[in-house]
Amino acid sequence: MNLSWPALDDTVHDSQRLFRQVLGAMSEPGTVHELVVPTPPAQPQKPLLGAALWGALLSLCDLDTTIWIGAELDSPALREALTFHTGARITDDPASADFALLTHASFDPRTPFAVGSDTYPDRGTTLLVAVERLENDSNGNTKGERDGQSGWRLSGPGIAESRVLDIGDGAGCRALMTRLAGNRASFPQGLDAIFGCGARLAAIPRSTRIASAEARVDSREVN
Amino acid sequence: MNGYNFAYLDEQTKRMIRRALLKAVAIPGYQVPFGGREMPMPYGWGTGGVQLTASILGADDILKVIDQGADDTTNAVSIRHFFQRVAGVETTTATTAADVIQTRHRIPETPLRSGQILVFQVPIPEPLRFIEPSEQETRLMHALEEYGVMHVKLYEDIARYGHIATTYAYPVKVDGRYVMDPSPIPKFDNPKLDGNPALMLFGAGREKRLYAIPPYTRVESLDFEDHPFEIQRWEHSCALCGSDHSYLDEVITDDKGGRMFVCSDTDYCQTRRGEVA
Numbered sequence: 001m002n003l004s005w006p007a008l009d010d011t012v013h014d015s016q017r018l019f020r021q022v023l024g025a026m027s028e029p030g031t032v033h034e035l036v037v038p039t040p041p042a043q044p045q046k047p048l049l050g051a052a053l054w055g056a057l058l059s060l061c062d063l064d065t066t067i068w069i070g071a072e073l074d075s076p077a078l079r080e081a082l083t084f085h086t087g088a089r090i091t092d093d094p095a096s097a098d099f100a101l102l103t104h105a106s107f108d109p110r111t112p113f114a115v116g117s118d119t120y121p122d123r124g125t126t127l128l129v130a131v132e133r134l135e136n137d138s139n140g141n142t143k144g145e146r147d148g149q150s151g152w153r154l155s156g157p158g159i160a161e162s163r164v165l166d167i168g169d170g171a172g173c174r175a176l177m178t179r180l181a182g183n184r185a186s187f188p189q190g191l192d193a194i195f196g197c198g199a200r201l202a203a204i205p206r207s208t209r210i211a212s213a214e215a216r217v218d219s220r221e222v223n
Numbered sequence: 224m225n226g227y228n229f230a231y232l233d234e235q236t237k238r239m240i241r242r243a244l245l246k247a248v249a250i251p252g253y254q255v256p257f258g259g260r261e262m263p264m265p266y267g268w269g270t271g272g273v274q275l276t277a278s279i280l281g282a283d284d285i286l287k288v289i290d291q292g293a294d295d296t297t298n299a300v301s302i303r304h305f306f307q308r309v310a311g312v313e314t315t316t317a318t319t320a321a322d323v324i325q326t327r328h329r330i331p332e333t334p335l336r337s338g339q340i341l342v343f344q345v346p347i348p349e350p351l352r353f354i355e356p357s358e359q360e361t362r363l364m365h366a367l368e369e370y371g372v373m374h375v376k377l378y379e380d381i382a383r384y385g386h387i388a389t390t391y392a393y394p395v396k397v398d399g400r401y402v403m404d405p406s407p408i409p410k411f412d413n414p415k416l417d418g419n420p421a422l423m424l425f426g427a428g429r430e431k432r433l434y435a436i437p438p439y440t441r442v443e444s445l446d447f448e449d450h451p452f453e454i455q456r457w458e459h460s461c462a463l464c465g466s467d468h469s470y471l472d473e474v475i476t477d478d479k480g481g482r483m484f485v486c487s488d489t490d491y492c493q494t495r496r497g498e499v500a
């Protein structure tokens with residue numbers, strides 16, 4: 001009955017390969033990684049919970065982890081699939097979730113995810129966010145050619161100078177990026193985010209400084 | 224079946240370490256506790272580093288293992304053989320050819336590149352431990368950024384010796400926040416921690432702590448305005464390759480007291496000799 005939510009072909013080696021890509025994404029914020037994962041089934045909502053986030057879930061979750069699912073992604077089939085494939089516990093309490101599955105569209109900054117404590121900042125929720133757009137300024141889109149003005153300029157650990165990541169420009173995207181930008185003020189407490197768009201994945205850990213990239217794009221267009 | 228999983232560790236342990244590694248990368252320099260496993264080698268043989276390597280290693284990775292810069296010491300050879308046996312991975316002594324490098328007490332002289340991962344074996348992960356034995360207290364000190372004692376310790380050196388006497392495990396501050404023990408590397412290697420394109424992971428087996436420095440992260444060695452941080456320097460060049468900017472070991476050459484200085488990084492030294500020849 002969970003056949004529509006696929007397992008990894010080779011649990012040991014596929015998990016390792018996917019983990020290394022997630023580690024690469026977290027180590028170099030804003031880099032976009034293409035994950036090879038069996039495609040999840042059709043879903044009614046947009047954005048979809050795509051292959052990249054499904055692969056991250058399969059490689060990272062087990063019976064020691066708890067997952068919170070945002071209302072727009074939640075379904076009995078997904079709950080069953082996660083339990084069946086990973087053994088993870090589904091929780092309705094965001095503050096006790098190791099991972100939270102959500103979409104940019106419905107991100108609510110008031111949701112009380114765990115941000116860790118000052119003595120144990122690692123005990124926080126990792127957000128897994130489905131987005132409809134995931135591009136950066138080195139993935140075939142030069143800054144001048146980017147049509148959107150929705151990029152965010154990232155800097156800090158994992159980034160040599162700066163990198164622009166574009167996750168879309170909806171109100172939810174802006175609320176989410178504003179919340180992640182707020183990590184700097186609460187550091188070392190904070191939220192770490194992994195974004196998935198189809199098979200593509202990128203991350204913004206709490207150590208990243210986030211500024212709007214709009215100013216530069218606007219000035220280019222005005223000139 | 225060989226009776227053990229790929230890379231020895233069971234999948235649940237690997238996942239637990241992998242989740243901890245993601246948090247370590249997200250909070251550079253912060254020590255993440257992890258539920259370490261017993262490994263088929265004694266503490267002091269790099270069980271922390273071995274567990275991290277086992278959790279990240281893939282069948283296609285090429286592995287290098289060094290101990291004090293050398294690929295051929297007992298410790299390095301036994302860890303290399305361990306991973307050849309339990310993971311079937313290809314190994315190398317060439318820094319440039321390696322995807323994953325596990326190390327005890329050195330950072331290779333050859334600059335690392337983006338995509339490489341350097342795994343450090345750490346005996347004592349807590350840089351404040353010698354000041355404060357209580358884990359609860361050191362956690363609080365990190366939380367409050369109470370690092371004054373660290374400077375006091377270094378300044379006592381200056382008062383006593385006229386310079387900072389700490390030459391190994393010289394404390395650093397990562398991304399302007401956490402004070403971190405870089406493991407017992409010589410302070411000569413500290414500048415290589417700063418802005419390195421490689422990902423650096425640190426594993427302490429006995430204390431079950433892991434921490435990380437992401438690529439391109441600002442790492443400063445603690446110092447004082449009137450006593451800036453300095454690395455070791457030698458009056459000699461390497462007797463074998465002539466390098467005048469590598470970390471040198473003094474070796475006894477005969478029983479009449481003859482001695483010479485040679486590179487501690489054997490791959491670096493041999494590569495240079497090959498290029499010169």
Ligand SMILES: [Zn+2]
Binds near residue numbers: 463464486491495
């Ligand atoms: Zn030499």
